Amino acid sequence: GEDVEQSLFLSVREGDSSVINCTYTDSSSTYLYWYKQEPGAGLQLLTYIFSNMDMKQDQRLTVLLNKKDKHLSLRIADTQTGDSAIYFCAETSPGTGNQFYFGTGTSLTVIP
Amino acid sequence: KAGVTQTPRYLIKTRGQQVTLSCSPISGHRSVSWYQQTPGQGLQFLFEYFSETQRNKGNFPGRFSGRQFSNSRSEMNVSTLELGDSALYLCASSSGQGATSYGYTFGSGTRLTVV
Numbered sequence: 001g002e003d004v005e006q007s008l009f010l011s012v013r014e015g016d017s018s019v020i021n022c023t024y025t026d027s028s029s030t031y032l033y034w035y036k037q038e039p040g041a042g043l044q045l046l047t048y049i050f051s052n053m054d055m056k057q058d059q060r061l062t063v064l065l066n067k068k069d070k071h072l073s074l075r076i077a078d079t080q081t082g083d084s085a086i087y088f089c090a091e092t093s094p095g096t097g098n099q100f101y102f103g104t105g106t107s108l109t110v111i112p
Numbered sequence: 113k114a115g116v117t118q119t120p121r122y123l124i125k126t127r128g129q130q131v132t133l134s135c136s137p138i139s140g141h142r143s144v145s146w147y148q149q150t151p152g153q154g155l156q157f158l159f160e161y162f163s164e165t166q167r168n169k170g171n172f173p174g175r176f177s178g179r180q181f182s183n184s185r186s187e188m189n190v191s192t193l194e195l196g197d198s199a200l201y202l203c204a205s206s207s208g209q210g211a212t213s214y215g216y217t218f219g220s221g222t223r224l225t226v227v
Contacts, residue, residue, distance in 0.1 A: 033215045042116070042202055042218035088155065090215070099168050100145070100204075100216060102155040 002026040004089060006103040013111050018076040020106045022089035025070060029091040032065065034074045037086045037105070046074075046087075076108075084110045114139065116205050116219035124225045130191040133222045137184050137205030143167075144186040145216065146178060149200040158201075161186055190224075198226045 003025045012018045024032070030051050035043040049056045049063045049072070056063045062075040072089055089103040117136040125131050137144050145168075146158040157170035161180035178188040184205075190197055200223050204216035 031215070035215075035218075040220075042118075042220045043204075043216070045215045045217065048215055099157055099160065101157075102147075104154045 002091065002093075002101040004091060004101050004103040006087075006089060006106045008104065009107050009109070011109045011111060012079050014079060014081055016079055018074075018079045018083070018108055018110075020074045020076075020087050020089075020108065022072040022074075022103050023070055024072065024089070024091050024101070024103075026091060026093050026101070027067075027070065028093045030093050031091070032063075032072050033090045033092075033100075034061075034063065035088040035090060035102075037088065039085075043088060079108075079110050081110045081112055084108055116203055116217050118201075118203050118219035118222050120222060121220065122223045122225075124227060125193050127193055127195060127226055129193050130189065131193060131224060132187050132189050133201055133203075133224070135186045135188075135203030135205075135219060137186070137203075138217055141205035141207055141217075142184055143206045144180055144184065145204045145206070146186070146188050147202045147204065148172075149202055149221070150198075155202070158188065193226045195226050198224060200224075 005023045033048045034046045036046050037043045047058050060077045064073045086105045086107050088105045090100045092100050119134045143162045145160040148156045160168040164180045175191045180186045200221045202221045203219045
């Protein structure tokens with residue numbers, strides 16, 4: 001299967017920016033997604049980026065895609081304690097039959 | 113619009129038993145996928161159903177099976193439970209029309225504990 005890698009932990013102070021990174025191996029990825037999982041809950045779609053885009057901004061969230069390096073990042077501006085959660089990147093491509101490949105997840109802790 | 117509903121939320125089963133989990137997708141969604149989430153392995157794809165047919169399958173033993181009904185509701189079954197099957201089982205629905213900007217919509221999951 002495809003490999004999607006993330007660092008496991010990130011800790012930031014409230015009000016600072018958080019940057020969560022993800023690398024993937026499938027060069028034919030069409031859509032790349034960021035999901036958030038709070039304790040005891042399912043995964044919530046935060047945002048996505050299409051593979052022909054470099055950047056997408058959605059309120060406090062900025063997604064950057066470097067297709068050459070197969071690197072995706074999620075920047076959360078003005079991080080709040082409610083942003084503490086696990087963040088997963090995911091990718092899908094026609095070649096994988098619409099199957100989603102998820103990263104290992106990054107646990108974000110926001111320190112008040 | 114109702115979300116993805118999974119039942120039950122929690123289950124405790126004994127090794128060797130079998131279990132059935134249920135998932136009702138968002139109205140109009142024809143694709144249902146199942147994932148197993150464990151601390152050690154992360155999110156692992158089990159299978160995907162579209163219009164009552166299994167369209168994709170992950171790398172799990174035959175003890176794991178599923179089906180989808182004409183109303184798009186899906187069930188997954190695990191027979192001869194093992195301790196290692198303890199996990200959060202997540203169901204996700206989508207329109208199924210190829211990769212889209214909508215991604216998956218996930219349910220809250222069923223927490224299965226095998227003792």
